[in-house]
Amino acid sequence: MNVRQWYRDLAMGARFAFVGGREGWTRVLLTAVGVGLGVALLLLTTAIPSALSVRHDRERARTDIHYTESHKTRAGNTVLVANADTTYREKDVRGRELEPEGGRAPLPPGLDRFPAPGEMVVSPALKKLLASDEGKLLRERLPDRVTATIGESGLIGSAELAFYRGGKGLESHVDTPGVTRIDRFGEPDQSSGEPLDPVLLMLVLVVFVVLLMPVGVFIAAAVRFGGERRDRRLAALRLVGSDSRMTRRIAAGEALSGAVLGLVFGTVFFLIGRRLAGSVEVLDISVFPSYMNPSPVLAVLVAVAVPAAAVLVTLLALRGVVIEPLGVVRTARPARRRLWWRLLLPLGGLAMLYPMVGKGHSNGNFNQYLVTGGVVLLLVGVTALLPWVVEAVVARLGSGPVAWQLAVRRLQLSSGTAARMVNGIAVAVAGAIALQLLFAGVQSSYTRETHKDVSRAQMQVRVPSGTPLEPAARSFRETKGVRQVSAFSEGYAGDRRKDPEHSAQITVGDCAYLREVATLPSCHEGDVFAVRGGEYDTDTPKMDKPGRTLYIDPSYGDLPSAEVAWTLPGGLRHAVSRTDPTGVKRGGFLITPSALPAKALPVVEGQLYLKLDESVPDVREFVRNTAATVSPLSEPMVWAASEQSRKFTSIRTGLFGGATCVLFLIGASLLVSQLEQLRERKKLLSALVAFGTRRRTLSLSVLWQTAIPIALGLLLASAVGLTLGVVLLKMTATAVSVDWWSVLSMTGIGAGVVVAVTLLSLPALLRLMRPDGLRTE
Template identity: 70%
Template sequence: MSARREQPPGGAVPRRWGRLRDLTLGARFAVTGGREGWVRLLLTAVGVGLGVALLLLTTAVPNALSVRHDREEARVDYTYGTTVRPRSDDTLLIADVDTEFGDKIVRGRLVEPEGPRAPLAPGLARYPAKGDMVVSPALRDLLASDDARLLRERLPYRIVGTIKESGLIGSHELAYYAGADGLAGQIDGSLVGRITEFGDPNPTDQPADPVLVLLVLVVFVVLLMPVAVFITAAVRFGGERRDRRLAALRLVGSDSRMTRRIAAGEALAGALFGLGLGTVFFLIGRQIAGSVEILGISVFPSYLNPSPLLAALVAFAVPGAAVLVTVLALRGVVIEPLGVVRATRPARRRLWWRLLLPLGGLALLYPMIGQGRDNGDFNQYLVTGGVILLLVGITALLPWVVEAVVARLGAGSVSWQLAVRRLQLSSGTAARMVNGIAVAVAGAIALQMLFAGVDDDYTKQSRNDLTRAQMQLTIARDIDLAAAAGQLAATRGVRGTTALAQSMVSDTSWRKDPERSAELTVGDCAALREVAALPSCRDGDAFAVRGVEWDTDTPKLSKPGAKLYVDSSYGNRPGGSGIALTVPADLKQARAIESPNGGLTSGFLMTPGALPAKATGVMGGTVYLSFDASVPDVKEYIRNTAARIDPRIDPMLWSATEQSTRFTSIRTGLFVGAACVLALIGASLLVSQLEQLRERRKLLSSLVAFGTRRRTLGLSVLWQTAVPIALGLLLASVVGLTLGAVLLRMTGTAVSVDWASVLSLTGFGAAVVLGVTLLSLPPLLRLMRPDGLRTE
């Protein structure tokens, strides 16, 4: 008995070591299987690698957003306030001179250090002298191009250096710092100020909007789910050939459990190679990301550093998923020494458990229906789990749908019959190819419904009257408003200008805190008629505006002969008592009407002849401008004229709508992510299609050898792709519409469907698949050669 308990040399090994040996043996088969094995391994690694690369890029997004925010905060230089800091050796005068060129924003600053210890802006080694500027690399390249002639006229400075990465939020940001002097006389508390440090001294976090948080959650889930689906599909490349190899292993003595472990080891090797390849793809993609700009968003490669925890999760989850998917896939396959039983007609798929996934997702989302943004935050775990279950439900339902439909297909052309028979024999493989695109389209439809439904909450119609003006320019007090309006009116493409000077008047000295005050607007008769209905007007007239509910002081101040004081404080700089002004005896009454910007003008209206001459030099102004949009570069001509008048003028181009910047940022992030996912979809589908064709090489060669036309085989491949994708897009539309309706009900928004968007999204998904099919035709023609029958 004791002899039996002894383990002889070379005998059985402990169970755990035996399992490890089986996994290692499977990995060896993956890398030592000759040309066939290497092709199979490469296809799996490429498919997994593409998914891993996108997962790593996605896990790097939070860090990229955080770095962009931190660098934006680090260079904040605004000085809004009521007091002006005194000059010292550690102060810096800085002016905001942002501008636009085409559809791009150019961040500009004029700087004038007042001492050796003046704070240095992030990204600068030293400040440029007067007439010089330091620019971002993107602006330097733009100014050197032939298309930037008008921008070069607007920035008449000599480039002496480059802003380093620490002073920019993106690789394509257009920014510059230019040296200036005389800024001390232009301090106004907003565009020009004196600072001792950069950065926001009192940062405040805005309360999170529950609907925006919901949008972010759904966007991330929708973008990542197709990636996960593609990875699980990629580890099953070469499944039929793998099963035949496993049958050979059964023939030489391995049992069923050992065979499955060997298959798991083979999949694990492909996943590990995919991790390595995905890391390479990620590093390449990170470098490419630093050289491209998508929808106005750019980053530096250093921003895209995945969180170590998330990267470790990807590193463990992908191989684990590969092993799990392989083991689950083999549960329905009986591998015997003389063949694989899957070659016979498989048992019909059951529907009941597949319905549990989407129903479970709806059950998780149901408690939050009608919650809106007023009843607290949405439960992030329920939202994430519910959306995942609904989208995973597509991958569970689609094989059943494809099997149920293709089982009823029959008569047709030869190409149709070839395709239908192939689908009937391997409907699961066809469904796996389409799963990713179906999940992506379903998520896109739901997001499109959600964005369209809440769009009105974050987008409002502008009050600007674009029939009267298309631009608004704010003119500083130290600039001659009439001369500025004249130069703008003479600019190429400008149709007309309306110039209005503004200030405040009070009944007491501005050294004190006046109890009563009112607006004062000065302009010629044509300009005043843009803001009020006047009984009659000529130079020298003055008017008191009636009909503005909130203006209760004007009636008390508009007594003939009363003395008023025009504010001469230059914004937040200490001023005097004000410039005296006597209310004329022939003061007329006017009724306020909507000005071009949609507001109401209250207080007093005066023509230049009714105002003391010295008061014109203390009033800022606004110029409303209309232009001929058919004139090429008309907006750039206007901006150049404004820059010649005063670099601080930033012409405001009016639009019909105004949208929340946070909402716009989320939508932009969705578009950027969707572009990456669609690129992955196309690449992965192409790899999957090539793998399917490679496995059928001998069959295709046999059909050609028996006289089947290549056109017929090409059409059969197209039908094999078209039928599953049609069913997948139909199922995706149903699930997407359902998910979109539930999300809208959660936000308290009426359910509506933009059918044009739904059709365009499904059409785009079909176009991706059609493009992949067309790209696979050249390899298909090569595989149909008779020499494909040759074997060893």
């Protein structure tokens, strides 16, 4: 067959789709909407790498804490920057204080001028929050006058909370933690950073496959909407002389037209989603619409692959259908489906993954092609096995109520259609279960214990050098919700002013606090103790000789210091270290406040451990507000028993964001598919109503027709998902442990989506169950 004949037949099918009256238009629109939803999600997916790249570039462009380039001298092109980050109700707020030192000081991206002391430039999202009732406590912390908003070039997302405010007197804090002098904004190191380890890289691959597979399944199902009526229309073409091959090509042309229109719809849906992306925040991630630019190559691939898949799926579907001039043979009892070739797909997937079992973290990267191919084959195996499972089960279902019998008979006649409708949800659930097992299994590898004793304190506040400690502690004791405050100062002492050979930690606090970190024989104001048993402390025994002169805050290399000489008192006593609230055993010297030279007070750094009354609403916000009044450079920190790798958390957050989009697609596509199935049965439902069948019976029958395939699909998805999850865990050399609650929750979410779709389709079902539906033209 030459190309010209193919073109003519495909074009004829496209004409039939658009000039076939309301029936043809309805089918084309249903197909276009189903394909369009899938195309929109594919375009959004192809735009994710671009969005992440732009966010990364924006973050690098505004980098201001250059740890590798410290100790710059004051000049006309320098600016002092202080870290003023904070947190408000578990949301991070990026903050900086700026103090230009000359007329050529660099501006951070997104600003037109430097804010003066008392002024603040904020992001649009922070401006909105500060103006709302919800931001009342944050306004107390950020009382400066808002004079402008940060431009898009200075933000990584539309919902980011960020501000710049004018600073004053920052020079005295230069080169202390969080304060630096710079002559440009932007990351000087162009390296891409530490690469992902093999397991995280495999996680990224599996996440993308699992999220995109349901999209492909839905697109393949959407191009077959209205298949039964289409085949009956094609039978008329046989009466006017077309052969079976020409008929199939015409059907492919009809599907092609729906797919092409679906590309248009998908582009429109994508543009709408792109615009909405700038106004929503999912799991603390937001972007600007301009970030969402699909890769041109991937966009062209989608534009070519979707119509090609529509033609291929239609031709493959019609291979098992005999369209004759007087009807469609498919209305007879179909031949039983074969199982052997369907098992080859999941078995092939397992065979691709098996060579990587036991590879783990330390044996190089996983083969990306084998991982992708193996996961794809296992998930495609769900779509291949489900029609056989549905057919085998419904063929054995027996008698029951009228609604049950109507549903079972319908499934026995068209089990393939029912299976296609739930294929997408089954694939999504199988992938979700596998990912849940994998994330739960490897989570411990990316989670570390902080060893902080959260029963002894729940927050820690650093008080910058030069800020009096006792007044600060008093302010926190008067803060609402604070039960107890442990105040102390810490620093280091060396045996020489510069580059000491031996050095040890010094801890300054009252006797009550010193007993928290060491076992003391007795304690009175003026005592000094040398601690034994501290972790990683080997120098204290070499320095704890009474009468010896030590230097507090000695200098190392070219680092500036304000070292203070201090002579160990003759009454030096010894103490045994014990685990402090941070989970470590301190070494060095414990000093009561009156035993420390007054000159040393400005060079030691204060620390406050706070015990909170967690029943007080917003107690952490009260603490942060007090910290802001004590010193703008103080750093409140919430303690946690464990913390997780940022890269692992980012991947999991990305999975949740993508899963939200896929769930929306699942629901929308299932709804379109359900409406299409009801439209196909319009005359049948009307005839049953006309003969006296109760609407309640018909509604229950439709519910059973949905529930039976869904139940079978979820059971199959659970089995495949567990298998895939176990294999992936074996590949990462992780002990296999099944969290059954997670498996049930993933299955329940899938079932919940179907229940919601069924409820939304009930109004359409009730409208179709009328005798006047038997009218025809």
